[in-house]
Amino acid sequence: xxxxxxxxxxxxxxxxxxxxxxxxxxxxxxxxxxxxxxxxxxxxxxxxxxxxxxxxxxxxxxxxxxxxxxxxxxxxxxxxxxxxxxxxxxxxxxxxxxxxxxxxxxxxxxxxxxxxxxxxxxxxxxxxxxxxxxxxxxxxxxxxxxxxxxxxxxxxxxxxxxxxxxxxxxxxx
Amino acid sequence: xxxxxxxxxxxxxxxxxxxxxxxxxxxxxxxxxxxxxxxxxxxxxxxxxxxxxxxxxxxxxxxxxxxxxxxxxxxxxxxxxxxxxxxxxxxxxxxxxxxxxxxxxxxxxxxxxxxxxxxxxxxxxxxxxxxxxxxxxxxxxxxxxxxxxxxxxxxxxxxxxxxxxxxxxxxxx
Numbered sequence: 001x002x003x004x005x006x007x008x009x010x011x012x013x014x015x016x017x018x019x020x021x022x023x024x025x026x027x028x029x030x031x032x033x034x035x036x037x038x039x040x041x042x043x044x045x046x047x048x049x050x051x052x053x054x055x056x057x058x059x060x061x062x063x064x065x066x067x068x069x070x071x072x073x074x075x076x077x078x079x080x081x082x083x084x085x086x087x088x089x090x091x092x093x094x095x096x097x098x099x100x101x102x103x104x105x106x107x108x109x110x111x112x113x114x115x116x117x118x119x120x121x122x123x124x125x126x127x128x129x130x131x132x133x134x135x136x137x138x139x140x141x142x143x144x145x146x147x148x149x150x151x152x153x154x155x156x157x158x159x160x161x162x163x164x165x166x167x168x169x170x171x172x173x
Numbered sequence: 174x175x176x177x178x179x180x181x182x183x184x185x186x187x188x189x190x191x192x193x194x195x196x197x198x199x200x201x202x203x204x205x206x207x208x209x210x211x212x213x214x215x216x217x218x219x220x221x222x223x224x225x226x227x228x229x230x231x232x233x234x235x236x237x238x239x240x241x242x243x244x245x246x247x248x249x250x251x252x253x254x255x256x257x258x259x260x261x262x263x264x265x266x267x268x269x270x271x272x273x274x275x276x277x278x279x280x281x282x283x284x285x286x287x288x289x290x291x292x293x294x295x296x297x298x299x300x301x302x303x304x305x306x307x308x309x310x311x312x313x314x315x316x317x318x319x320x321x322x323x324x325x326x327x328x329x330x331x332x333x334x335x336x337x338x339x340x341x342x343x344x345x346x
Contacts, residue, residue, distance in 0.1 A: 025247040025256070027200045027208055035200055035208070035245035037258035038313045039306055072208035074198040076249050083198070085210035110311050133212055138283050140211045 014143055015047040017084050017132050021075040022106075026053065026123075028064040028071050028090075036064070040073070040123075041110060043102040050126045051086060054107055057094065057121040065090035065123065073125055083133035085140065088125040098122060187316055188220040190257050190305055194248040195279075199226070199296075201237040201244050201263070209237070213246070213296075214283060216275040223299045224259060227280055230267065230294040238263035238296065246298055256306035258313065261298040271295060 018024075022044070027037045038061060040053040051073050055062055065071055069091065075084040099115055099122060111117040130143040191197075195217070200210045211234060213226045224246050228235055238244055242264065248257040272288055272295060284290040303316040 021251075023249065023251045023256075025198060025210075025249055025258075027210065027245050027247065027258075029202075029208075030260070033243055034260040034302055035202075035243055036260055036302070036304065036313075037198075037200065037245050037247035037256075038304070039249065039251075039256040070206050070208055072200050072210050074200065074210035074247065076196065076198055076212065078194075078196045078212075083196075083210075083212040085198075087203070087207040087209055129207055129209070131209065131211070140209075 010143060011047050011049065014084070014130055017082060018042070018047065018075045019044065021077050021082070025074045026061060026071060027074070028061055029068045030064055031067060041107060043104065045102060050124050051088070052102055053123045054111060055121055055123045057092060057119040062092055062123060066092065071125055081133065081135040085131045086125065086127050087129040088127045090123055090125050093122040093124045095122065183316060184220050184222065187257070187303055190255060191215070191220065191248045192217065194250050194255070198247045199234060199244060200247070201234055202241040203237055204240060214280060216277065218275060223297050224261070225275055226296045227284060228294055228296045230265060230292040235265055235296060239265065244298055254306065254308040258304045259298065259300050260302040261300045263296055263298050266295040266297045268295065
């Protein structure tokens with residue numbers, strides 16, 4: 001299987017898993033080393049290697065994510081036993097065009113002035129590892145892990161947990 | 174207000190917030206520094222300073238939590254805009270009596286042999302900080318933070334975010 005096709009399949013799988021979970025929990029590491037979570041409204045767009053969230057550029061979570069960029073985004077839908085964990089690296093992105101692309105009126109709940117909200121920015125989480133809950137096996141299944149995939153450069157053998165290459169040159173643009 | 178009364182009120186508040194959220198997400202730090210989450214079935218008991226989860230003593234999450242004991246437990250109920258973050262310290266507890274106290278038949282989904290499941294243990298998360306989402310204010314509100322409370326030794330003034338003393342000698346026993 002072509003690497004790019006394989007990657008796209010894994011992106012589609014993750015998109016499918018999270019598409020109906022509109023609020024995710026973002027976990028960051030505080031300055032004292034403690035882990036903190038808060039809900040984040042997720043734009044309903046296909047996953048292409050990164051998760052995006054609207055944020056105030058001056059929010060404490062942004063400061064935490066800039067101090068220690070490794071974060072986690074979890075998606076939970078207990079009704080369908082659907083749970084997803086995305087480990088990644090956060091950065092603040094101020095890109096008007098990207099904001100317009102991701103914006104929907106739903107976000108006015110948090111940002112009443114829309115795209116003209118002062119200090120509005122995007123928190124981008126470049127995914128490095130993604131796992132989802134396999135209810136039948138009662139375990140997390142790795143959807144992809146960048147390290148192994150980039151080392152081997154090809155799709156994993158059947159029977160092994162699915163892993164997905166995230167080509168960092170292409171992912172999350 | 175008596176300190177113990179105040180603490181009990183905050184414990185009750187947290188118990189109320191999480192009582193209908195039966196599956197929480199536990200976030201740990203992996204050996205490579207990445208943050209990982211997975212769902213954990215929560216025993217339906219009143220919060221008394223610690224959260225408890227059944228686990229296999231040999232599970233990867235236990236290893237991660239023992240390598241780096243600071244973890245996060247998040248509770249999400251999007252329907253009611255109810256989101257809670259508990260920052261704490263994890264430890265593995267093998268205490269048959271405590272397991273009997275927390276056990277319910279619901280856990281057989283994950284541990285079919287019940288309390289006789291090999292390697293069954295408890296992961297205890299001693300809460301150090303708890304926050305919940307205030308939808309009206311679109312922000313996380315600190316339910317308690319051990320540092321400030323133990324420094325001041327008394328309830329915070331009205332108008333400030335509520336904080337709760339966790340007396341470590343009493344909490345989570």
